[in-house]
Amino acid sequence: MSGQKLYFSKNWNLKEYNIKAYMASGGYEGLRMALKMDPKDIIETLKKANLRGRGGAGFPTGVKWSFMNRNSGKQQYLVVNSDEGEPGTFKDRYIMERDPHQLVEGMIIAGYTLGCTVGYNYIRGELVQAIACMDRAVQEAREAGFLGRNILGSGFDFEIYNHPGAGAYICGEETALIESIEGKKGQPRMKPPFPAAFGVFGMPTTVNNTETVSAVPHIIREGVDEWNKYGSPKAGGTKLYCISGHVKRPGVYELNHNITLKEIIHDVCGGIRDGKQLKAVIPGGASVPVVRANELDFMMDFDDPKRMGTMLGTGAVMVMDETVCMVRSLLNLLRFYHHESCGQCTPCREGTGWLEKVVRRIEEGNATREDVDMLWGVANNIEGNTICALGDAAAWPTKAFVTKFKEEFYDHVEKGRCPFDPIYRREPARTQPGPYFA
Ligand SMILES: Cc1cc2nc3c(=O)[nH]c(=O)nc-3n(C[C@H](O)[C@H](O)[C@H](O)COP(=O)(O)O)c2cc1C
Numbered sequence: 001m002s003g004q005k006l007y008f009s010k011n012w013n014l015k016e017y018n019i020k021a022y023m024a025s026g027g028y029e030g031l032r033m034a035l036k037m038d039p040k041d042i043i044e045t046l047k048k049a050n051l052r053g054r055g056g057a058g059f060p061t062g063v064k065w066s067f068m069n070r071n072s073g074k075q076q077y078l079v080v081n082s083d084e085g086e087p088g089t090f091k092d093r094y095i096m097e098r099d100p101h102q103l104v105e106g107m108i109i110a111g112y113t114l115g116c117t118v119g120y121n122y123i124r125g126e127l128v129q130a131i132a133c134m135d136r137a138v139q140e141a142r143e144a145g146f147l148g149r150n151i152l153g154s155g156f157d158f159e160i161y162n163h164p165g166a167g168a169y170i171c172g173e174e175t176a177l178i179e180s181i182e183g184k185k186g187q188p189r190m191k192p193p194f195p196a197a198f199g200v201f202g203m204p205t206t207v208n209n210t211e212t213v214s215a216v217p218h219i220i221r222e223g224v225d226e227w228n229k230y231g232s233p234k235a236g237g238t239k240l241y242c243i244s245g246h247v248k249r250p251g252v253y254e255l256n257h258n259i260t261l262k263e264i265i266h267d268v269c270g271g272i273r274d275g276k277q278l279k280a281v282i283p284g285g286a287s288v289p290v291v292r293a294n295e296l297d298f299m300m301d302f303d304d305p306k307r308m309g310t311m312l313g314t315g316a317v318m319v320m321d322e323t324v325c326m327v328r329s330l331l332n333l334l335r336f337y338h339h340e341s342c343g344q345c346t347p348c349r350e351g352t353g354w355l356e357k358v359v360r361r362i363e364e365g366n367a368t369r370e371d372v373d374m375l376w377g378v379a380n381n382i383e384g385n386t387i388c389a390l391g392d393a394a395a396w397p398t399k400a401f402v403t404k405f406k407e408e409f410y411d412h413v414e415k416g417r418c419p420f421d422p423i424y425r426r427e428p429a430r431t432q433p434g435p436y437f438a
Helices: 019-024 029-035 039-048 061-066 092-098 100-114 128-143 174-181 210-222 224-228 261-268 304-308 326-340 346-363 369-382 390-404 406-415
Strands: 077-082 118-123 159-164 205-209 238-245 251-256 278-282 316-321
Touching (some): 039 100, 039 224, 061 100, 061 205, 077 100, 092 100, 100 118, 100 205, 118 128, 118 174, 174 205, 261 316, 326 406, 346 390, 346 406, 390 406
Parallel strands (some): 118 159, 238 316
16 A cells, blocks of 8 residues: 555545646646657557556456557547446446546547547446536536647547436446447347447447546556556556445545455455454455455455456455345345346346346245255356356356355255344234334
8 A cells, every 4th residue: 555646536635626626736738748649659558557447357458449440441439438337336436526537538548549539428327426527527628628629739639428328237338338329229249340340330449447548648647657656567557446335434445456455455444344253255346256254365456366266347345244144145136137137148138037036045045955056057057158248247256155155055045044134034024013113
């Protein structure tokens, strides 16, 4: 944590998150510098900065940008993925609500580098405040001459459209998102062709996460060496981590990539609340495998979590103390994936339903040991057999929960009930209001 520098939070302590405040702290300097650079050099800079995609997979951004052919002669599009649907993730909303201009600036630099004249920012529909902040930021940038025709006399034209989604998790998947922008039902496309060849309206398109694009102006302005000081060997810069659950101080924190999960929970967030013991942590959003309390000694970058069989994902850390029933928390995740499956691929449409049904049976005390063992097989039949990764996102946590907390699953079977709090206990239903309501 020492030596850490805040990139994303510079304006957070200012009362107004407007363009004046942003420019007072060096905002739009990165754009001025970028417009004087050769786009190829900007891509090389991002490669050297080890900027990895913050949408979940950690794909190197410089490499992704190099897939776009600037001279295709076609209309090209930039798409920012602000759908932020991964449960536990709430960082992109903070960027848009608290410091929207860094995203606007990042989008203009990306548009210039990739040869796009149009950028869509696809924002989760429920984030009304974020949409309002982004609309205001785009208008301010236009009035200041950073958007529109001939930006800062460079001859480059660029326009941004904020596009609200309708709250479907699947529309965060980049090709479903593209379908949704086109006005169609949000269902993932088969790949290849990838968006760089066939994206929005069939034109070359680059899709990046909000946090990824927001990092670009800082890299250009501060320089690669400065940026890399705060990362780990294979992941440059700082990262926004969203910590929720049973810690004393939950929230969004901007931290170095080389911090460990243990340090985040105990040093940054003050440890476990109410004097309870830590039981389990989901380190990167609902889709990534859970780890036990004794498996926290890994760096929160894109590679080190693999040592514990897990992933950084979106950096959404969900902390569970000893009072949490692991069967019920898995049921909660599976209900989500079953509900959000778009239904296009049979293994995901049917498999997520089966997973939910079987885990519910275990939680309610109506299952056998064979049911517990069957979960692994059902998950395996989904994994890798679907067009997009939503199926994997349901299979990975299932396998990890069952493997790491198998005894707790069997305990539900043996006792014929949930050993935790009484919601699912087989007790006679209360038909009369108790004295509390009298
Ligand atoms: C089911 C599903 C949901 C996703 N939801 C999001 C999301 O809400 N936001 C996001 O940035 N990426 C999401 N992704 C990942 C995107 O498909 C894509 O990889 C990402 O936007 C690329 O940006 P990056 O390279 O900057 O990480 C999702 C993927 C899947 C399979």
